[in-house]
Amino acid sequence: MKPFFLFVFLMPCFAFSQAKNSETPVTPNQLAKGKQVYENNCMVCHQETGDGVPGLNPPLVKTAWVLGDKTKLINVILKGLHEPIEINGERYNNIMPANDFLNDQEISDVLTFVRNSFGNKASAISAAEVKAEMAKK
Template identity: 50%
Template sequence: MKKLLLTALLVLPLAFFAQAQKTNKAISSPAAARDQILEGKKVYSKFCASCHQLDGGGVPNLNPPLSKTTYVLGDKSRLIKIILNGSNESLEIDGETYSNPMPQLDILKDQEIADVLTYIRNSFGNKATAVTSPEVKAQRSKKK
């Protein structure tokens, strides 16, 4: 199990870095990508896992799954807004409705939000571009 985890920690950042390079969302290095994902996992464990579960599977009709949904893989600004503002409305995601309110997590720093969203967008079977601190900062400034 440790060998599998170590392999994943070494291979995932390289794949993530290669994908980022293709989409002009360059991460400074594979190590930086790995660090962002590892930091994001810490934030996820502390703030997100209790509702969305450790495996990102969510809870039917309450908390949406984070695995391979258009919501997670799509528009980054929409994800940033939901972290900053929370949600009190039912959400329909890929044909399923989820009704549990999500608290705003605007107490998180821009980099923490970027890290956790990058972790989510590259975990649970997902593969998507990174979220950056400047993207979060831009959305936060629109909130005020």
């Protein structure tokens, strides 16, 4: 575990230089890091498949919440969700806690992983984009 954490802490340095492009490339390395963040923090509710739990925890598969507006998605991680939401006519009413204990790089990794897993395909979310939203808090 220790080398991994060290790496995560160093990651923002690399990510910052990458973030100048508006379309940050999705790398296998970032997906692997993101998967680990997902398994530690997200999977218990959203499940291994990203399918979520009917009526409780929303699916992450091909929804506008995941594939749409990046800043909205970043803020779901930073602030959580405290009101029921509806996706494809299904209501999901469980609380999502704020995951603001994750750093910008971890959030970038996990969101990029989610946007490119479970059948999803979308652009990466950079640590700089996450940082910009964190600064607005």
